[in-house]
Amino acid sequence: MQRDNSAPNRQKGKGRPRNSETAAASLVDVLNLVRLGRATTRQELEHVSEYGRAIIADRLATLTELGLVDESAAGIATGGRAPRLVKFIKDRARIVVVTFDQSAFGVGLADLSGKLLTEHHETADVTEQSMTVDRICTLINWLMTRQSEAPDLWGISISVPEPVLVDPNAAFLIEPTEFPPNWSNSGLIEVLMRRFQSPVWMHSSVETMTMGELRGGAGIAQQSMLFVKVGQRIGAGLVSNGQQYHGAAGAVGLIGQLPVTSGEATGSLDAMAGANMIKTRGIKAAHTGESTYLADVLARGAEISAIDICQAAQMGDAVCTEIIAQSGRLIGTIVATLVNMLNPQLVVLAGSIAQTNDILLASVRETVYGASHPLVTRDLRILRSQMSSSAALFGAASIAAEALFDPTFLKGWILLGSPTRHPDFLHRLETMNTNTQQADEGPPPAPRSRSKRA
Amino acid sequence: MTIVGLGPHGERASPPERVTLLPQDIAEARAKKLRVAIVMHTLESDWAKQLVQGMIGTLGECGAVVIDVVDCHFSSEAQIVALNRLREKSPDAIISLPVDNTAVTKAHLAISDAGIPLVLIDNVPTGMLPGKDYVSLVSADNFGLGKISAKLLSDHMPHGATAGILAYEADFFATNEREIAFSRWMEINRPDITVKTARFATAGAAGLEADQLMNDYPKIAGLFVVWDTPCIAVITAVSKRNPALPMTTVDLGREVTESLAKGGPVIGIAGQRPFQQGEAVARTTITALLDRRCPDWVALPGLKVSRSNVIECYQSIWREQAPRDILIGFDLTQTK
DSSP states (O other): OOOOTTGGGOOSSTTOOOSOGGGHHHHHHHHHHHHTTSOOSHHHHHHHHOOOHHHHHHHHHHHHHTTSEEOOSBOOOSSSSOOBOOEEOTTSEEEEEEEEOSSEEEEEEEOTTOOEEEEEEEEOOTTOHHHHHHHHHHHHHHHHHTSSSOOEEEEEEEEESSOOOOOTTOSSOOSOOOOSTTOTTTOHHHHHHHHHTSOEEEEEHHHHHHHHHHHHSTTTTOSOEEEEEESSSEEEEEEETTEEOOTTTSOTTOGGGSEEEETTEEEEHHHHHSHHHHHHHHHHHHHHTSOHHHHHHHHTTOOOOHHHHHHHHHTTOHHHHHHHHHHHHHHHHHHHHHHHHHOOSEEEEESHHHHTOSHHHHHHHHHHHHHSOHHHHSSOEEEEOSSTTHHHHHHHHHHHHHHHTOHHHHHHHGGGTSGGGOHHHHHHHHHHHHHHHHHHHOSOOOOOOOSOOO | OOOOSOOTTSOOOBOGGGGOOOHHHHHHHHHHTOEEEEEESOSOSHHHHHHHHHHHHHHHHTTOEEEEEEEOTTOHHHHHHHHHHHHHTOOSEEEEOOSOSSTTHHHHHHHHHTTOOEEEESOOOTTOOBTTTBSOEEEEOHHHHHHHHHHHHHTTOOTTOEEEEEEESSOOHHHHHHHHHHHHHHHHHOTTOEEEEEEESSGGGHHHHHHHHHHHOTTEEEEEESSHHHHHHHHHHHHTTOTTOOEEEESOOHHHHHHHHHTOSEEEEEEOOHHHHHHHHHHHHHHHHTTOOOOSEEEEOOEEEOGGGHHHHHHHHHSSOOOHHHHHHTTSSOOO
8 A cells, every 4th residue: 555654744633735636636535445345334444454543534525515425324332432424426427338339339428436327228320420429329328328326437448349459558549540440431439438528448348248247247356257259250358366366468268269170171260159140041041941940031021130040049939049159169168278278167158159058058068068077177167158248348448447546547636626627638638629629720832832833 | 020229238129039938838837836926117107007917817827926016107116115024925936117226226236135036028237137136028119119219209390390308207117218219210311300398296287387388488389298198298288288289108098099090199009018028027936936948038019109000900909909089980880
């Protein structure tokens, strides 16, 4: 714990310096102890932080003024007067969370603890860049107006289906990223930052879903977890020592690139076991009439999706069951390699393909248990995620909440009362506005030609 | 018809056929002598009555005894009391329509924590997850209902007009989806139309809110009310000002159906299928009690009801003959 050496030398009484720069470190410590529930009374704060009573009182007064803690509730008395409970005001502001899929997006609001308060999902053609950006802004505004008291907005956390390469030392997104690859001109990040005047974070959906599963799903309290998302692409996330592993460049778990073989065919796991393969085989089975369920779907004029094949498999259609089981065996082969290497406590399968049927889970289990060392599988649990698409929103909210209160970033804004007043963020906004202004004004005029008109 | 919306957590819809019961399933369920409790937001609306009928009938066919049907009168306190009381009775399953998203969360979680399978209708309290905290959500495609309502109203709106939405104040999945979808459809298909929104806390207060909205925006040329019961209050409030103001709503309640059949002010309705939804809820419950996996979200498509098809839709939804007044209005029967 970083000590605030200036504080003990202060004199009691009015006029003592409180909101000084030197108090920031202890404010950060005290706030994070309260926020994470490690101390719930002044006594506990003194004990855990090792700050003196006067410092704790002073910092709590400051945090109360900033609207970040509340001491109005009484705790349980243990022999004397009941202590005042110190609570973090998680409703002080909101975090917006956005998740992109290949064909849908979701927008939600979370409190400062990362708890998802409300969410809305809708299908969309996300290749329509400007329409999608406008739509997201409209939905954010709608969600904010549905809040009973118009809260401040402190951050926007985005989950995207691609790996996102970001500066690991940056507190928030400083430079525009290359997502989506064909969205280079959408200005999504800039539009959101400018319109909502708040910092933005962006992570891959595998990262956010892994975080969501860790904080709110089957991964709660787990020290090691392998998370596998099965959709058009197949990716993995890793939790080690209770923390998400980010790798050197934030590109963890691109297992969809790994080659697998089925019969005489060899290809990447994405191509051989992903949603596109499932859909292609399903459409073929519908046209040939091998699958009566899918042939019926086709006869009704509906377009067959990978989800239809999953649902048909769940309803007992033999051809669809085999398509999904084959996908599960290939995924299981790769998961078995990872499990033997990493020895996780838990493997979680997620994504629309894994969550709409039992066949994939059964097939992956069978392959992993058959291909792994008994010591590795002795206590291993392989589950299907129960968080649905909420995992990405929940994880994105957790990532933003942790980033907002990261001690280094928090120290830069706590005395200003809001992360939106952090000097780095204001500088970023200013730079962005200057760049936009220059772009609007067009290139500087070319030097006048000295030649006279003919 | 296809389902256009997504579930409360982004789930893709499963059709009600996904929870089909075979004769052997019904025999197995009957042998279990199941006890099921139902907790409804209200029992006063026509929609709720039909839904309950569909549930009770199908549960009866499976030998499941319905031990209680509770009317919460839209009160979260009443629902919490009911859920806590029913939990003590240890039924095999509880079917609930949560009245809001926050206040009743704990009471619903306590049901699943007690090991009682919970099947939800139309709404999911915040933070509850399918498969973990509840078996399934069974609802209409509410996003689709909002789109149908917008399309129907659009046909009666002149270029550049203003449309009003009377939306529900409570954070409720079904009505949120209808409201969002209505605005979305207008945004894409009728960008010339401006949409203004007012919210009512109770169905009875919808009339006052509509009146205020009309005061604020006197040029409003059409209204969408997110379900039929408040729509009746809105018709009464607005008729003094403009008896011909076109309106659309959701649910083929008897009074709005009469208005539609007469030619207005209700000019179109997005119809739900409450009886079939009730049957799907019951089948989902039985499927779960037979230890089979249920889809996270079972959704039923809506019906586009206009004056031209109101009688057949009425029969299809309510499973009875359309009221005599309506038939007379269409010259389909003789007056006495």
